[in-house]
Amino acid sequence: MVEFRERLGLTALIDIHTHFMPKPVMDKVWAYFDAAGPLTGREWPIRYRMEEQSRLEHLRAFGVSRFTSMLYPHKPEMAAWLNQWAADFAARTPDCLHTATFYPEVSAPGYVTAALEAGARVFKSHVQVGDYDPNDPLLEPVWGLLADSGTPIVIHCGSGPAPGRFTGPDRIARLLARHPRLALVIAHMGMPEYAEFLDLADRYPNVCLDTTMAFTDFSESQIPFPRSEVPRLRDLQDRILFGSDFPNIPYSYLDALEALERFDLGDDWVRAVAHHNAAVLFGIS
Template identity: 50%
Template sequence: MAEPLLRPESDLAVPAYLKDLGIPGLIDLHVHFMPHNVLAKVWSYFDGEGQRTGNPWPIGYRLPEARRVQILKELGVLAYGTLNYAHRPGMAAWLNEYSRRFADRHPEAIRSGTFYPEPGATEVLRAALAEGVQLFKVHVQVGGFSPLDPLLDGAWALLAEARTPVVIHCGHGPHAGRHTGIEPIRELVARHPQLVLVIAHAGLPDYAQFAQLAAEHPGVYLDTTMVGTGFMNRIAPLPPDYPQLAAGLPHKIVFGSDFPNIPYSYSHQIQALEAWGLGPSWMREVLHDTPLRLLQAVRNS
């Protein structure tokens, strides 16, 4: 007998699912809205994934910007980051300006920013904070830099003081880099104990190590981006006991989707979390309550 479909069965069913959970909507801290030329390059990279790795990565929501904004509204996403990330010097300031203008046009967008290890990084970060940025993104693998680069010391200190969350892609998956892995992150939070880090993709494939770090360190959170999906389980499968680890961390896990760059439906990420069987209270925390508290802490600091 076929297994019953997990709710929500499709994108169209997400709003009713959220209503039944008793939350007003989703807060998605891992969404990308980028300048057209940057997004085109990102999509081109994913288009070549099948040839490079044997795992095709079709873009699920390859649509004009206005339509992508509308889809998030239709899904019931109350707030979402725009998560640009600089991968070379000279990019951060103009990416931050794009994100500022985007947030000015779209009230659901969380004012987001990025930074990069280069001379003046502290000043770029200081300016972004002064403009009200509530969420930052850095990508260790794509940027090819160490989070411990001395050029970032001032930026991390400012972020620790502000308690502004940073979504940091630092795990070895789906592609490892020279500076990826948990050890630089252990050292970073030891240097800056007040820092708030959201580990993108829950640090896959080192799920258990990053879960342990989140359990031990009050400022370390995990995001769910691609975790447990059928696509990612073929590349970096979850350990069998991971749902039990996640069950003990309801206040340290936040929802992330990677929209629009996902090779499956948006609803599939929610289905993947539902499959862990951790119950409605846990889902409410992850989909809404915990990310809301993170954002409110920034606003009230």
């Protein structure tokens, strides 16, 4: 990792898609991957399965100066508890961008407001695991709050690795038509609907995409990024952000970084994606 950064002249990396969760929740996530659940459908050995402090030390040793604690509920009355844990985690982990989440429920506007007032800087929405429609009327005030605050939302809404009932670009297009100022960050480059989510980024200036798992050998073997769309990656250089899915990746962190160079888009592109774009989005000096 040091050689990667030195070659690009980067003193640090910013990873906007890393997972830190309460231990019982993380244990269940890992058990799901171990079982090759229906959303994965393939062997998925967790490369960085270790206790929390060791995971933090690994990220910092990789040269990551800022990261997130992506967490998400799969049922009602779970998000507020996760947000409290995430607030505590951010308070004791100053290099973590304070992360929060939500679920379509009557209480959502209240706890989202509380999270914003407590300093949340990024939200996570997982349409696939949460199994909810982003256009659920219960979420309408939440989207309004987040649009007004300009707070980024990393949203897993593509249909990979397996489609959910509410995944896909059409539902996000409907959401953005009502809330065009939303600062959505489309997780995983929107795989496999890469082109359609790039279209949304073309149409809405606050829409970004993260590289989580995209371009890696692991993903290219089953959900390859279409070569015809590669020039658009350069066109949208300032709105693509590095994400890794650490620790829940079945390959090395260096593999995730080197995947940024797969399409020979140039050092300026890699520097923008690996650090500069996130620094601008989150106001990191």
